[in-house]
Amino acid sequence: MKVVLAGYNVDAGILSRSREREGEGVTPEVLSAAYARISRDPRSAGSLRAEALREVEKARRSNERIVFGLGHASVAEHAVLNFDVTGISRFAVEEIERFRLASFTEKSQRYIRLGRDLVVPPEMRDARAEKPFRALAAGLHEGYEEVFRRLSAAGIEAGRAKEDARYLMPLATATQFGMTMNARELEYAIMRLAAHPLGELRSLSRSLYRAAKSVVPSLIRHPDPTEHWRDVEGARREIASIAPARAGARRTGRLVELSAATPDAERLLASRLLFSATRRPARECERAVRALSAKSVRRIIRTSMRRMGPHDAAWREFECVDLVFDLVVSASCYAQLKRHRMATILPQAYDLSLGVSVPETLKAGAAVSILRSATADAARFFRAHERTLGAAAQYALTNAHRRRVLFACSLRDLYHFSRLRSDMSAQWEIRELSNEMCRIAEREMPAAASLLAGKDGFAGRKKAFEAEK
Structure with a gap:
């Protein structure tokens, strides 16, 4: 070799x-x-x-x-290319980072004190909404600074104060990121962004194409979207009209709900583990596992996990069982959730009816009223301009505003997710989200999900695992 x-x-x-x-x-x-x-x-x-x-x-x-x-x-x-992307809005980043086969490292609003850098989208200028939009953004930044001061005065650690004060910042806040993509995925991204309803993302598509075309002209040939992708927004409007919402439909108000899961997941997982351990056909393995006692099924699953450490992935067979979660998350939380691109993540538009996320530290710092006032100002701007601005009205919303997200993942993906997001080092909102997702998964698949935990909590989970017989 x-x-x-x-x-x-x-x-x-x-x-x-x-x-x-x-x-x-x-x-x-x-x-x-x-x-x-x-x-x-x-x-x-x-x-x-x-x-x-x-x-x-x-x-x-x-x-x-x-x-x-x-x-x-x-x-x-x-062919792999690297890009510095600067002066782009947080809102636009949510879209570009949906491309799976790429690497992104973004400026963190958790660790950096934020300035007044703002992206005014072309839709605002065209609708003559720029002046009130800038006034709103200035007020939101003043609120951010005041909340940071109050949290600091209340003895909140500086890093946590920055992390929670950012809930007041608008989605139009400027940021930067580094991006690495191969030429095939880049051409796809350029094409998809060219069909996006937001002008900022269409502009990004043109900039990426110009930069890449000068270096890999033979590999970037089709930057224009097909009719299939141009039709996305129109098709979605028609789909929504086919099954309109019922007046007075009841909703639970829960932030995490299980929408679907693999039926009889642990027997299926055990059959896949048996398949990899033998030379028997899949159907034969399924029949063999169906004939086993629940104790024997658990034994098969636990045997595959017995040497797992906090930095180990679950075996690939764990990809054969799935969970689908209906989540309600703030923009701050979604900024981290979107990075788990191996999952299927389907976000809706931001929805004022879902309310806002309020960090507990704001209560300790007597700053809740500032957040409530700031998010109400943003909501008023949104309502006043949504008809003329369309999707671009969301630039005015804050990191505290919420959206609904469908998050579909395999149990193997959830193990990776839990190690990062249930850990004490994780941001508080996504940690609470991850903990609830893990609790639900363990209810559905008690043996297979028994080692879901953050890295800091893994030792305790492993001790309990080993104590079971």
């Missing part, structure tokens, strides 16, 4: 200087072109890379033929 490091991320400034010396070969396209030929060319990968470096235009033609002519789009995944 031989392993050769063929490439790695390098700062664009260094690459630009290298291009002046080396020419057009300084492009990730050569890796895509070389690797595309591995399946049909007997030469070594190193030889194929060397040829692609010597003949870049030929490599580009090869990419276009293989990726777009023959449809082997996975070849484009070998």
